[in-house]
Amino acid sequence: MKGNGRKMIPEIKRKEIKTDRLNISYFEKGDPSKELLVLIHGNTSSNLFYLQTIEDLCDDFYVLAPDLRGYGLSEKLPIDAAQGLKVWSEDIRSFLKALNINKKPHLLGWSMGGGVVIQYAIDYPGEIASMILVNPLSPFGYSGSKDEKGTPNNEYFSGTGAGSVNPAFVEALKNKVKDESNSFSAAAVLKSYFAPEYKINSEWEEIFVDSMLQMGIGEDFYPGDFAPCSIWPFTAPGTKGIANAMSPKYVNLSGLSDISPKPPILWFRGAKDSIVSDTCMLDIGYLGKLGYVPGWPGDEVFPAHPMVSQTRYVLEKYKENGGSYEEYIFEDAGHGPHVEKPEEFKNKLTSFIKSL
Numbered sequence: 001m002k003g004n005g006r007k008m009i010p011e012i013k014r015k016e017i018k019t020d021r022l023n024i025s026y027f028e029k030g031d032p033s034k035e036l037l038v039l040i041h042g043n044t045s046s047n048l049f050y051l052q053t054i055e056d057l058c059d060d061f062y063v064l065a066p067d068l069r070g071y072g073l074s075e076k077l078p079i080d081a082a083q084g085l086k087v088w089s090e091d092i093r094s095f096l097k098a099l100n101i102n103k104k105p106h107l108l109g110w111s112m113g114g115g116v117v118i119q120y121a122i123d124y125p126g127e128i129a130s131m132i133l134v135n136p137l138s139p140f141g142y143s144g145s146k147d148e149k150g151t152p153n154n155e156y157f158s159g160t161g162a163g164s165v166n167p168a169f170v171e172a173l174k175n176k177v178k179d180e181s182n183s184f185s186a187a188a189v190l191k192s193y194f195a196p197e198y199k200i201n202s203e204w205e206e207i208f209v210d211s212m213l214q215m216g217i218g219e220d221f222y223p224g225d226f227a228p229c230s231i232w233p234f235t236a237p238g239t240k241g242i243a244n245a246m247s248p249k250y251v252n253l254s255g256l257s258d259i260s261p262k263p264p265i266l267w268f269r270g271a272k273d274s275i276v277s278d279t280c281m282l283d284i285g286y287l288g289k290l291g292y293v294p295g296w297p298g299d300e301v302f303p304a305h306p307m308v309s310q311t312r313y314v315l316e317k318y319k320e321n322g323g324s325y326e327e328y329i330f331e332d333a334g335h336g337p338h339v340e341k342p343e344e345f346k347n348k349l350t351s352f353i354k355s356l
Contacts, residue, residue: 009203010055014073019094025073026066026095027051030058035129035353036103039065040092042111042137043242044173044189044222046072048211049110053338056346061106061353066095068113070216070242078220081161081237081244084141084251085112085119092120093127106353108132111276111335112246115139118253125259130356132349134268135276135335138307139314141251142243143283146303148313152248153302156229156236159284161244162219163226163235174217178209186212192281195272195334204339215242232297233284254314262323266352267315269308270333270340278306326352 012027027047037057039050047065054063067074068088079087096105106129109117114136121131140150144160153159172184180187186209194200200208219225224241228234237247244250274281281287286304288296296302315325328348330337338345 009207010051012051012054016073017095017098019091019098021091021094022069022077023075024066024091024095024098026064027054028064029054030060030062032062034060034062036101036105037061037063037353038092038096038105038107039063040088040107040109040113040116041065041068041071042109042113043246044186044212044215045111045208046211046214048072048207049336049339051207052342053345056342057350060350064095064099064105066092068116070221072211072214076216076221079224079241079245080239081224081241081247081250082239084245085115085137085253086123087245088116089120089123092116093124104129106130106132108134108349109136110134110338112137115141115246115251115253118256121263122253122255122259125261125263128263130263130353131265132268132352133265133311134338135270135273136267136311137246137251137276138305138310139251139253139256140310141248142246142307143280143285143305144248145305145310148306148309150248150252150254150310153285154231156231157247157249158229158231158236159233159302160249161226161235161237161247162224162241163229163237164233164284165223165243170217170223173213173215173222176213178213192274193335194340195270195332197332198334198340200339232295232302233288233293254317256314257317257321257323262318262321264352264356265315265318265323265325266349267311267325267327268337268345268348269327269329270335270337271329271331272334275335276307278308279304280307283307 223243225238229236
């Protein structure tokens with residue numbers, strides 16, 4: 001099969017293991033005696049988005065890439081949103097224990113997976129070698145806060161969680177719509193993962209779309225349940241499902257700055273990211289400001305969510321308290337630099353880990 005213009009699509013054998021929490025499907029490649037790199041995917045994706053990354057890195061590292069609960073081919077067990085990102089970070093820890101891993105892993109998390117990595121570090125700082133955050137979820141969740149310190153827009157966390165997810169997108173996922181002419185199809189939404197000029201190979205596109213459609217749909221999975229709210233945009237997060245688990249009601253990772261020891265951090269960022277951004281086209285505050293959501297109450301009440309600024313704020317606090325981080329920007333990449341710029345991604349990641 002043809003690759004993304006430079007390599008064949010890798011064929012990596014899928015494995016499964018039963019942990020004390022759930023059955024996890026995963027990829028494994030490389031020499032177990034080498035440094036361990038664990039790749040954690042983001043929302044509306046799976047470990048299939050890491051196929052090329054695994055192939056590129058397996059000569060230098062022992063690479064593991066699990067499917068998270070609710071995604072890919074891992075067991076579809078309900079997601080208790082009140083646990084926030086802990087539901088996944090605890091799953092990852094149980095995965096490593098089940099494999100009898102006795103070395104500290106380098107944890108790489110993309111998007112929501114970046115938040116999962118930070119949660120893991122907060123709970124178990126002495127158990128990891130380093131963190132690589134790829135366009136990570138804000139430390140204060142997704143949408144609904146107004147400044148770099150993560151101050152909530154209101155006490156109800158309105159406009160966050162499942163109620164802010166477009167129902168047409170959920171319906172398209174549920175019906176496994178692949179037709180790109182439907183702007184809510186997985187194929188159409190996939191394009192927003194990358195910089196506008198990036199052209200994805202059709203065979204990779206098929207793999208990624210199938211990956212997106214493997215996600216669990218419904219109240220226990222994506223997007224979750226929601227409650228009515230008297231404050232714009234008139235929905236509040238529920239207690240179940242993926243989108244709610246990313247709400248600032250349940251996510252606050254500012255404690256990262258206080259952990260000890262402090263593993264080194266590499267922060268990867270695509271300059272053209274439209275999904276994790278201070279002007280994000282999925283953020284209800286920014287959409288309201290642009291006039292796409294009627295009744296927007298203004299910047300004082302519900303501003304655009306400053307996602308990148310919040311990440312930088314927390315990482316600077318980490319640095320002030322004795323930690324270290326490096327920010328690396330892919331100028332011509334969007335939300336998925338590991339897909340868009342695989343060679344540059346590999347080189348920087350490898351040099352970072354080998355410098356430790």
